[in-house]
Amino acid sequence: MATCFMQIIRNRKIVDDDFVTVPNDAALPESGNIFVSLERWRSERDRLSARSGKLGVILQNTVDPREIADDLATFDAIAVHFPIYRDGRAFSVARILRQRLGYEREIRAVGNVLRDQILFMERCGFDAYQVADGKSIESALGGFEDLTVTYQDAIDARSVPRQR
Amino acid sequence: MYTYDEYDQKLVRERAAQFRGQVERRLSGELTENEFKPLRLQNGLYLQLHAYMLRIAIPYGVLSSTQMRKLAEVSRTYDRGYGHFTTRQNLQLNWPKLEDVPKILDELAEVEMHAIQTSGNCIRNITTDPLAGVARDELEDPRPFCEITRQWSTFHPEFAFLPRKFKIAFNASGDNDRAAMKYHDIGVKIVDRDGERGFEIWVGGGMGRTPVISKLIREFLPREHLISYLEAVLRVYNQLGRRDNIYKARIKILVNETGPDEFRRLVEAEWEDTKESSLRLDEAEIERMRGFFSAPDYESLPSSDELLGQIRSGDGALARWARNNVVVHKQPGYSAVTLSLKEPGTPPGDLSDSQMDTVADLADTYSFGEISVTHIQNLVFPHVKTSELESLHADLVALGLATPNIGRINDMICCPGLDFCNLANARSIPIAQEITERFEDIDYQDDLGELALKISGCINACGHHHVGHIGILGIDKRGVEHYQLMLGGSAGDDASIGKILGRSFPAEEIVEAVERVLKTYVDLRESPEEAFLQTFRRVGEDPFRDTLYGDVLYADHSKS
Numbered sequence: 001m002a003t004c005f006m007q008i009i010r011n012r013k014i015v016d017d018d019f020v021t022v023p024n025d026a027a028l029p030e031s032g033n034i035f036v037s038l039e040r041w042r043s044e045r046d047r048l049s050a051r052s053g054k055l056g057v058i059l060q061n062t063v064d065p066r067e068i069a070d071d072l073a074t075f076d077a078i079a080v081h082f083p084i085y086r087d088g089r090a091f092s093v094a095r096i097l098r099q100r101l102g103y104e105r106e107i108r109a110v111g112n113v114l115r116d117q118i119l120f121m122e123r124c125g126f127d128a129y130q131v132a133d134g135k136s137i138e139s140a141l142g143g144f145e146d147l148t149v150t151y152q153d154a155i156d157a158r159s160v161p162r163q164r
Numbered sequence: 165m166y167t168y169d170e171y172d173q174k175l176v177r178e179r180a181a182q183f184r185g186q187v188e189r190r191l192s193g194e195l196t197e198n199e200f201k202p203l204r205l206q207n208g209l210y211l212q213l214h215a216y217m218l219r220i221a222i223p224y225g226v227l228s229s230t231q232m233r234k235l236a237e238v239s240r241t242y243d244r245g246y247g248h249f250t251t252r253q254n255l256q257l258n259w260p261k262l263e264d265v266p267k268i269l270d271e272l273a274e275v276e277m278h279a280i281q282t283s284g285n286c287i288r289n290i291t292t293d294p295l296a297g298v299a300r301d302e303l304e305d306p307r308p309f310c311e312i313t314r315q316w317s318t319f320h321p322e323f324a325f326l327p328r329k330f331k332i333a334f335n336a337s338g339d340n341d342r343a344a345m346k347y348h349d350i351g352v353k354i355v356d357r358d359g360e361r362g363f364e365i366w367v368g369g370g371m372g373r374t375p376v377i378s379k380l381i382r383e384f385l386p387r388e389h390l391i392s393y394l395e396a397v398l399r400v401y402n403q404l405g406r407r408d409n410i411y412k413a414r415i416k417i418l419v420n421e422t423g424p425d426e427f428r429r430l431v432e433a434e435w436e437d438t439k440e441s442s443l444r445l446d447e448a449e450i451e452r453m454r455g456f457f458s459a460p461d462y463e464s465l466p467s468s469d470e471l472l473g474q475i476r477s478g479d480g481a482l483a484r485w486a487r488n489n490v491v492v493h494k495q496p497g498y499s500a501v502t503l504s505l506k507e508p509g510t511p512p513g514d515l516s517d518s519q520m521d522t523v524a525d526l527a528d529t530y531s532f533g534e535i536s537v538t539h540i541q542n543l544v545f546p547h548v549k550t551s552e553l554e555s556l557h558a559d560l561v562a563l564g565l566a567t568p569n570i571g572r573i574n575d576m577i578c579c580p581g582l583d584f585c586n587l588a589n590a591r592s593i594p595i596a597q598e599i600t601e602r603f604e605d606i607d608y609q610d611d612l613g614e615l616a617l618k619i620s621g622c623i624n625a626c627g628h629h630h631v632g633h634i635g636i637l638g639i640d641k642r643g644v645e646h647y648q649l650m651l652g653g654s655a656g657d658d659a660s661i662g663k664i665l666g667r668s669f670p671a672e673e674i675v676e677a678v679e680r681v682l683k684t685y686v687d688l689r690e691s692p693e694e695a696f697l698q699t700f701r702r703v704g705e706d707p708f709r710d711t712l713y714g715d716v717l718y719a720d721h722s723k724s
C-alpha cells in the first residue's frame with residue numbers, strides 16, 4: 001500500500017501533515033499531534049492538556065474566537081472550518097485570531113479549501129491549508145501567485161497606498 | 165479623473181490572467197460549474213436567458229473618451245454592436261462568448277478598466293452623484309473618497325464572500341441626493357459639523373423584494389476613520405448576516421433583526437479596536453486622491469447664468485433642451501449637460517458602438533474628454549462652455565441623444581426584464597416603449613413636470629420600482645404577465661417607498677392606468693409648479709385609488 005500521509009500546504013510549501021484529526025467519538029491516541037473539536041476541548045480539557053504531543057483545536061466558522069481568548073496559549077494550532085468555500089465567515093475568524101488576539105502559531109484552513117480563495121486566506125492570517133478532497137494540492141499552490149498587488153492592509157501591512 | 169499607476173495597471177493585468185486561468189480550468193473540467201460560478205460572478209460574468217452577460221465596472225460612473233472608444237470597440241468586436249448602461253453606473257454586454265471574455269478583459273485593462281466585483285457576494289461598484297465635481301450644491305467632490313473606498317474594497321481578502329452583495333454610495337450634496345444613498349447597504353453623506361468635515365454613515369438600505377430605507381448609524385465620523393468604520397460594519401455583517409436564506413441575507417435584514425441601536429453597538433465595539441490601526445487615513449493620502457480630481461483647465465470666463473437664462477427662454481428645441489437637460493455649474497461660464505439615453509425606440513440605457521464613438525469625440529470637443537454615467541441610465545458631459553451649448557445641441561440632435569426629457573416621465577429606469585433576464589416574471593422594455601410612445605408629446609411631458617417612472621420585471625427590483633414616483637412591477641398571475649402599479653416612492657433624501665393601491669393590470673391595461681394616474685394628478689395639483697410627488701403626498705392615495713379602481717374621474721377632460 002502506498003503511504004497514507006496526508007499532505008498539506010504550510011507556509012506556501014507542500015509538507016506531510018504531522019497532525020491527525022480525532023473525531024469526537026474516537027479514543028484519544030496516547031501520543032502524536034492531534035486536532036480535536038472545541039466541544040471536546042471543553043469537556044476533556046484536563047486529559048488533553050496532560051497528553052504528550054501537540055494539541056490543535058478545530059473551530060466552526062460561527063464561533064467568536066474572543067470567547068476562547070484565555071485558552072489560546074494552550075493550542076499549538078487552530079483549524080478554522082470552511083463548510084463551503086463561499087461561506088466567508090472563517091476569514092473574519094482568522095483575522096480576529098491573528099490581529100485582535102495576537103495568536104501567533106498555526107492557523108489552518110480545513111474543509112472546502114480551494115485554490116481560488118487560498119490567497120485571501122493567507123492575507124487573513126491562515127498559514128496552513130488542508131486542500132479539499134479530490135483537488136490538486138500542486139494546483140492550489142499556484143493560487144498564492146495569482147495576485148501580487150494588494151490595495152488594503154489585512155494582517156499584512158504591505159498595501160499599495162503605503163508603497164506609493 | 166483617477167489615473168492608474170504601475171500598481172493599478174499590474175492589478176488589472178494580473179486579474180485578467182487569473183480569470184483566463186479560471187476559464188481554462190473550467191473548460192478542462194478541473195473546476196465544476198458550481199465552483200466556477202462565484203469566480204465568474206466576481207468578475208461580472210452572468211449566465212442570462214440566452215447567453216453570458218458581462219458587466220464592466222465604471223467606478224462611480226466616470227469615463228474618459230478613450231475608455232468610451234474602447235467600450236465601442238469591444239461592443240463591436242465581441243458583442244452585437246451595443247452596450248447597456250445600468251443603474252449602478254456600469255456597462256453590460258449582453259452577448260459575449262465565454263472564451264472571448266479573457267480577451268475582453270485584456271482589452272479593457274489597456275484603458276484602465278476591468279469587471280472586478282461587478283457581481284457576486286462582495287462589495288460592488290461604488291456609486292455617487294453624476295454631477296460630482298461640478299454641482300453647485302456639493303460640499304466637496306466626493307470622488308476622492310469613492311476612489312479610496314474602491315481601492316480598499318477591491319479584492320478585500322476578508323469580504324470577498326459575504327452573505328450577499330454589498331453596495332456603497334456617496335452623497336456630498338445634502339438634501340439634493342442624486343445617488344439614492346438611502347437605498348444602499350451603506351450610504352456615506354459628506355457633512356460639516358462644528359467646522360469639521362466628516363461623514364454621516366447610513367446602513368441597511370436596499371431595494372429588492374424588501375425595500376428598506378437605511379438607518380443613521382453614526383451621526384458624525386471624522387474623515388480619517390472612513391475605512392476603519394466601513395471595515396467594522398462589514399465585519400459585523402460578515403459574521404452575523406444570515407446565510408441560511410438568500411432573501412434574508414442583505415445587511416438591511418440584519419439591521420432590522422438586531423435593531424439599529426444594537427447594530428450600532430456591535431459596530432462601535434468592533435471599531436474601537438481598529439480605529440487607531442493602520443486603517444487610519446492620513447491627510448496626505450486624502451490630498452493625493454483629491455489631486456486626481458482637480459478641475460480641468462477651465463478658461464476663466466464670466467458667469468454664464470444670464471446667458472443660460474436667455475437660451476432657456478426661447479421657444480425652440482434648443483431652449484427646451486437647455487431647460488430640461490442642462491444644469492448650472494460651479495465654474496463660471498460652464499454648464500453640465502445630460503445626454504438622454506431614453507430615445508423613443510431604443511431600450512433605456514442602450515447605446516450603439518457608433519454612438520459611443522461619436523460621444524467620445526464630442527466629449528473631447530466639448531467636455532475635456534470626460535463623461536459620467538448616471539444611475540438613471542443617462543450620460544453627462546460635465547464641463548461644457550455655456551457659449552457652446554447651441555453647437556453641442558446640434559451635434560447631439562444628429563446623434564439622437566438630445567431628447568429633452570431629463571427628469572420627465574419618459575426619463576425612466578427600466579430593467580432588462582423577460583427579454584433578457586431569466587428571473588423575470590414579465591417583460592419591461594416593451595412596456596417602457598409603449599409608455600414612451602403614449603407620452604411622446606413633449607409639451608405634455610413638460611406640463612407633467614418632474615416625474616420618475618421606474619419599471620422592474622420582477623420583485624428583485626433592478627428597475628427600482630419601489631422608489632419611482634410611479635413604479636411598475638411585472639408579476640406572473642396564473643401564467644399571464646401582469647403589472648402592479650405603485651405610487652409615491654422617492655429615491656432622494658426625502659426617501660419613501662411606493663404604495664400599491666389595488667389589483668394588478670394586464671399588459672394591455674397598464675399604460676392606460678398610468679394615464680389615469682397622470683390625469684388625476686393634473687386635476688388635483690394646486691398649481692403647475694406642484695410636482696406629482698408633492699401632490700401625492702398632500703392629497704394621499706385615496707383619490708388615486710378611486711380613479712384607478714373606482715371608475716371615478718375627477719373632471720371631464722373633454723371640456724377642458
Ligand code: SF4
Nearest residue numbers: 579585588621622626
Ligand atoms: S428586476 Fe427581475 S426581471 Fe428585472 S433585471 Fe432584475 S431580476 Fe431581472
